[in-house]
Amino acid sequence: MTSLTFHGGVGEIGGNKILLEDGGKRIWLDFGMSFKQSGLYFDEFLQPKKYNGVVDFLEMGLLPPLPDMAGFYRQDYLSHADMPTSPDAAYDGVFLSHAHADHANYIHFLRSDIPIHASEVTKRILASTEDTSSSGFKEFLNFKETFTLRPKKTGEGMMKPKSEETKVARDFRALAPGERVVIGDLTVEAMAVNHSIPGALGFLVHTPQGVIAYTGDLRFHGYGGDLTRGFVARAATAKPLALICEGTRLDETESFTEQDVQERVAKVVNQTKNLVIANYPWKDIERLRSFYEVARASGRKLALSLKQAYLMKQLEGTDAAAPTLGDGNIVIYIDRKNWGLINKPHYPQNIVEQEYSAWARDFLSYPNRVTCDDIHRHQSDFIVRIDFFDLVDLINIRPDEGSCYIRSVTEPFDDEGEIELVRVENWLKHFGLYPYEQIHASGHASGPEIKRLIEEINPKLVFPVHTEHPELFVAPPGTMVEIPQVGKSYRL
Structure with a gap:
C-alpha cells in the first residue's frame, strides 16, 4: 500500500x-x-x-x-x-x-x-x-x-x-x-x-x-x-x-512575465542618465539574464556581486544558461571589507586578500573586476546589484543625481519584511533614489x-x-x- x-x-x-x-x-x-x-x-x-x-x-x-x-x-x-x-x-x-x-x-x-x-x-x-x-x-x-x-x-x-x-x-x-x-x-x-x-x-x-x-x-x-x-x-x-x-x-489572476520584466527594466534604464542600482534574487539566473540583456542593449555593463560571481563560476558547463564571467558585458563588483583595502594600492596583495573569504579571493585578480571608485567615476556605464545587506555600499559609490533604483524582488509578505522595506526606503531617500521602480515577476x-x-x-x-x-x-x-x-x- x-x-x-x-x-x-x-x-x-x-x-x-x-x-x-x-x-x-x-x-x-x-x-x-x-x-x-x-x-x-x-x-x-x-x-x-x-x-x-x-x-x-x-x-x-x-x-x-x-x-x-x-x-x-x-x-x-x-x-x-x-x-x-x-x-x-x-x-x-x-x-x-x-x-x-x-x-x-x-x-x-x-x-x-x-x-x-x-x-x-x-x-x-x-x-x-x-x-x-x-x-x-x-x-x-x-x-x-x-x-x-x-x-x-x-x-x-x-x-x-x-x-x-x-x-x-x-x-x-x-x-x-x-x-x-x-x-x-x-x-x-x-x-x-x-x-x-x-x-x-x-x-x-x-x-x-x-x-x-x-x-x-x-x-x-x-x-x-x-x-x-x-x-x-x-x-x-x-x-x-x-x-x-x-x-x-x-x-492571483495576473501573470506578469519575465519578458515583461525585461521590457520595463529596459525602459527605465534607457531613461536613466547615471547609475542604475538593482536588487534581484542572487540565485535567480533568469532575472540576471534579463538585467544582462538590458545592460548589453543599452551599452552598460552588469556588475555582479562576489557571491553571484562565485555562483556563475559554479554553474559553468551546466544547462543553467547563465552568462559567463568572461563576457564583455559582465564585471565583478569587489566590495570593501574590514579595513577597506581593495582600493588602497599601497597595501601588499596578500594583506588585501586576507580581507576576503577563501572562495572570493580568485576574483580579486580578474581583469573585469571593479570597485566602488570605478562605479562612482563612471556611473552611466553600469547596472550594479545592491541587495539589502549591501546598502551601506551606497556611501562609497555615492550615486549622482539622475540615478535610479530598481527593486526586482517580491513584495513583503510579513511584518519583518515591511520593516525591512521601510529601512530600504530610508536609504533610497537619503541618496535621492526615491521613489524607486518595483519591477518583478513571480516564480x-x-x-x-x-x-x-x-x-x-x-x-x-x-x-x-x-x-x-x-x-x-x-x-x-x-x-x-x-x-x-x-x-x-x-x-x-
Missing part, C-alpha cells in the same frame, strides 16, 4: 516535507525550511543553538518528530543530545525539486548516508550556498561531524579537530531530466520545470497503486516556460492517481494557470501544498481535492 504523509508545506508557502512510503521503502519529496514556523520563534539574532543539534528544531516544530529519528537525523547531533542513534539509515532517499531554502535547507540535519537526488544545477547551487554562507546549518553537500575530539599530535590529551578534518561528502546523486531512479517497487521520474531558480524539477513517482505527480514549484513564463508545459504534458500521459500541487498564487503559476494544469493532468486526487489558500483549489469533474493535515498519512 502506498501512503503519503505531509510534514510540511501544509497551509503555508514553503516548508515542503512530504514522505512517500510503499512496500517498506520510504522516500521524501523535498525537505525544506518553514519560514512561517521558524518566524514564530526565531529571527536573525535569536537562533537555535548548535549544541542542541536537532533538539531546538524538534521542540519548536521545525523538524518532524519521527518514530525512527535514529535512522534519519544526524548521528552526531543525536548522540550529543543523548538521543538514540542507529548504524543504519531508515529512509531510502530525498528527492529535491530545487535549491530554494523552503524546499532544501533542512537536509543539513539528515544522516550523511541517506541519498539526496537533485539536478546537477541544484547540486551546484547548494554547493555555492554552502561555501558562501556566513550562517550555520548549511551543510548540504559536505557533512562535517560535530562534537568529536581527536588526540593531540603529542599524544597527550585531546583537542577539537578542524572542521575540514571531519568533512564527509554526502551521498548526493545528480539527476538528469527524464532520468528514472528505481527504489524497490518505486520508480521516480525526474522532469524539468521552470521556476525562479535554475535546475528545478517536478517528479512522477510510479508506484504499484499508480503514479503520484509532484509539481515542486513552477511557472509557465520565463526563458524555460516550455519545460513546465512539457512536465504537464508528460504527467497527463501518466494518468496519475494523485497530484501534489503547489498553489502559491492560487488567489509561481497564477490561479487560472494552476486550474488549467489540474484539468490537463486530470488526476483522480489533488493534494494542495505550498499555499495559504488550499480551499481555493477547484477540481474538474472526476477529480477530488484532499486538503492535507500535518502529520496525517493518506493511503492511496
Whole structure:
C-alpha cells in the first residue's frame, strides 16, 4: 500500500516535507525550511543553538518528530543530545525539486548516508550556498561531524579537530531530466520545470497503486516556460492517481512575465542618465539574464556581486544558461571589507586578500573586476546589484543625481519584511533614489494557470501544498481535492 504523509508545506508557502512510503521503502519529496514556523520563534539574532543539534528544531516544530529519528537525523547531533542513534539509515532517499531554502535547507540535519537526488544545477547551487554562507546549518553537500575530539599530535590529551578534518561528502546523486531512479517497487521520474531558480524539477513517482505527480514549484513564463508545459504534458500521459500541487498564487489572476520584466527594466534604464542600482534574487539566473540583456542593449555593463560571481563560476558547463564571467558585458563588483583595502594600492596583495573569504579571493585578480571608485567615476556605464545587506555600499559609490533604483524582488509578505522595506526606503531617500521602480515577476503559476494544469493532468486526487489558500483549489469533474493535515498519512 502506498501512503503519503505531509510534514510540511501544509497551509503555508514553503516548508515542503512530504514522505512517500510503499512496500517498506520510504522516500521524501523535498525537505525544506518553514519560514512561517521558524518566524514564530526565531529571527536573525535569536537562533537555535548548535549544541542542541536537532533538539531546538524538534521542540519548536521545525523538524518532524519521527518514530525512527535514529535512522534519519544526524548521528552526531543525536548522540550529543543523548538521543538514540542507529548504524543504519531508515529512509531510502530525498528527492529535491530545487535549491530554494523552503524546499532544501533542512537536509543539513539528515544522516550523511541517506541519498539526496537533485539536478546537477541544484547540486551546484547548494554547493555555492554552502561555501558562501556566513550562517550555520548549511551543510548540504559536505557533512562535517560535530562534537568529536581527536588526540593531540603529542599524544597527550585531546583537542577539537578542524572542521575540514571531519568533512564527509554526502551521498548526493545528480539527476538528469527524464532520468528514472528505481527504489524497490518505486520508480521516480525526474522532469524539468521552470521556476525562479535554475535546475528545478517536478517528479512522477510510479508506484504499484499508480503514479503520484509532484509539481515542486513552477511557472509557465520565463526563458524555460516550455519545460513546465512539457512536465504537464508528460504527467497527463501518466494518468496519475494523485497530484501534489503547489498553489502559491492560487488567489492571483495576473501573470506578469519575465519578458515583461525585461521590457520595463529596459525602459527605465534607457531613461536613466547615471547609475542604475538593482536588487534581484542572487540565485535567480533568469532575472540576471534579463538585467544582462538590458545592460548589453543599452551599452552598460552588469556588475555582479562576489557571491553571484562565485555562483556563475559554479554553474559553468551546466544547462543553467547563465552568462559567463568572461563576457564583455559582465564585471565583478569587489566590495570593501574590514579595513577597506581593495582600493588602497599601497597595501601588499596578500594583506588585501586576507580581507576576503577563501572562495572570493580568485576574483580579486580578474581583469573585469571593479570597485566602488570605478562605479562612482563612471556611473552611466553600469547596472550594479545592491541587495539589502549591501546598502551601506551606497556611501562609497555615492550615486549622482539622475540615478535610479530598481527593486526586482517580491513584495513583503510579513511584518519583518515591511520593516525591512521601510529601512530600504530610508536609504533610497537619503541618496535621492526615491521613489524607486518595483519591477518583478513571480516564480509561481497564477490561479487560472494552476486550474488549467489540474484539468490537463486530470488526476483522480489533488493534494494542495505550498499555499495559504488550499480551499481555493477547484477540481474538474472526476477529480477530488484532499486538503492535507500535518502529520496525517493518506493511503492511496
